[in-house]
Amino acid sequence: MTTTRTPPEERTEQRRPASALTPVELARWAWRQLTSMRTALILLFLLALAAVPGSVVPQEDVDSLRASQWREQHPELTPIYEKLGLFSVYDSVWFSAIYILLMVSLIGCFLPRLRVYWRGVRAQPPKAPRNLSRLGAHRSFETDLAPEQVREQATALLRGARFRVRRAEAEEDVSAERGYLREAGNLLFHLSVLIVLVGFAVGSLWGFRGGTIVVTGDGFANTLSQYDDFRAGAFFDPESLEPFDFTVDGFDVTFIREGREAGMAHEFSADLTYRSEPGAEDRKREISVNHPLNVRGTDVFLISHGYAPHITVRNADRSIAFSGPVVFLPQDSSFRSFGVVKVPDAEQEGGNRQIGLEGEFYPTYAFTKESGPFSAFPEDRNPAISMLAYAGDLGLDDGEPQSVYSLDKDGLEPIRSLGKPLRIDLPMGGTEQLPDGLGTVSFDGMSRFVKLQVSHTPGQKIALAGVVLALAGLLASLFVRPRRVWVRARREDGRTLVEVAGLHRSSGGDLAGEIDQLADRLATPVKETQ
């Protein structure tokens, strides 16, 4: 008894094109194919399938570090993957092709349905089919009321139940329909899918996202040059960056000290002083995870944090070759951190050799024979560094941009002491002499750093409005029950034979209960109160 509404485009028969086709016919045929339910279904599958590789192969846009590591590990596959766009699946040609086809299909499907719906909404409920008993939900009974009375009552009941009732005087049937909102909801849903896509596209074409690491006490001004990494859409205009700036005044983190959860960060937050533009007044604001700072549509998020030990490298004559906080990237939850110091300006007697240090920082230094040095707690209770020292050419001058977090060891030699590579192990406040008149290294103090993400994603509101509308449409589309009900009353052998029947117009519906109820109420007439 459940009938499925056949979408209009399926009612037109889809024959294969006969051998001789004019281009127009061919185009028509192709369009009908593209906008058929079956094509939509297949495209949906393709879309799901095409999304998979992006979760397996590291994506440039998601995690460029992992993507480049993957490239190094798979030198043979990399060129093939590059060609296939597997490192940025979601803007690859084939992924785009699928969703664009799907959207074209969607529009091609949407417009005719909108037209049909528009006509349907304004039309009257259709006349009853000749044979009502064929419908799944069907009841009949006899009554002494006149047919007109039955019809009148049925009309009143159905109107009361918010059915639209066909206006026709000379018919022996009452035809009624309700649940028009279902198709409206369905159309709204499909339209909203387009809206979401537009919002998403706006964000990825005009938006940007940048990351920066700021040591406490330092500042940041929102210009391209201040970002460590920056990613922007095709139409992004650097001029459009909001001209705000801020200083990171302090950073606060609480680690749980006792019990099983010892070592977990409880909360962390950074205190900023910011100005929305040069010359604007200073404002203070604390940011933390889940609580970004928003400056005129650009958000500043606190992503993570770590330590920046102050390291000073002096030449043999005590002049300072390098001094300052050095960002060490945390490697695990105990904040064992990795960092690099580059001293291009080191001077020695007899020829300049640049110095590089590479190694680890431990906020709470501990040591066992088995594990070597490690950090026993994420808090800076006993900070220490342990680094290998190199001398030679840092390779800074060959024009290639270098990461500040790695040493290019091509031109470097480990500094040796007693034949072994020199390891500099320093507690905070300590100083170590380098051999061969290379000077000294000292670990003077500590700062914190915060990793911040700054982003502006226009179209967010459009996308959000789109999904919310889509959800509303979806609810109507899934839960409104479109149905037609007919009541036929005619004189037969001196009594009135009444038939009540209904048709559910969506799959998954069932009308038997409703028809029974209506029939019962018609069979036991109540006195009109008017």
Add this chain to the structure above:
Amino acid sequence: MTHEQFEVLSNQAVAACAVVYFLALLAHLAEWAAGRNAPVEQAAPVAVGGGGAEEPAATEPVDESAPELRRQMFGRVGLGLTMLAAAVHFVAVVARGLAPDPIRVPWGNMYEFTLTGTWVVVIGYLLLYRRYSLSWLSPVVTGFALVTLMIDVLVLYTPVVPLRDALQSPWLVIHVVAAIIATGAFTLGGMCSALYLVKERRASRPERRGGYLDRLPDLAVLDRVAYRTHAFAFPIWTFAALIAGPIWAHYAWGRYWGWDPKEVWAFITWVVYAAYLHARATQGWKGRSAAVVALVGLATLWFNFVGINFFFGSGSQHSYAAPQPTSVVQVVGEGPSPLRR
């Protein structure tokens, strides 16, 4: 009670409810065995409509013979045990939330997701039991609850720890509640679709009669119950994955959609279920193919729930739910320290 005591209580409640689910499963198997040789009444056409109130309560076939009475008795015992188990299960979930200090929602890791998700499946089954006359689903649901809880305890168990900062947001609660409810409902729907496929296969071999499959309702009814549950779950999933999730991601990570593996798979699940709803309305796809699509959807959903954390580990920002946080920069400072003072 102290927090530690709550943890112990939760663990004991999990064990207890698993035992009761097991007893319920036994009762339903006995029910099935008792009905093996009894003739199957063609079950009255079960009304499975949308609206609700107007549907007549499904009538049990009236049969006073002894095996039939015994069968019904086993069924009732099984149902009662399932309700008891669900109550104990609920205690396990709540105690799990009271165990950490400060107390929190019990959805911080996979063990807790699974514990709650299983409970939602059982509750969904109990709530719909009368409306859709779900007695045929009983062995499947109790067996599922038992197996899932066993896997949960043996493979996924994680001691109680507080939530990471990123998770401390009202949107987490909303997002996760919706995701768990949708997962539970999709799972129920998937059970119906699976039974549909089994029954459909059986229909092509009418010579083998008797047993559980004959007690399943008509294919049309199975299909409709499956559709109703999926139709309930789909908007909730839409909300969880495409509204609450992105909003939370926006605040926590500074982007609302980042094609992180977990997000990719949430999207894939959504698309596949959209395809399921389409398939039910497409000529040539109704019934069998649609049921297969629904099961594919369920597979992607579970893969996302469990698999992602194992297969992609640190590649996902969502890997907080993995048993051991291994990622580097993203989990800075979170997760228990391997060394305690």
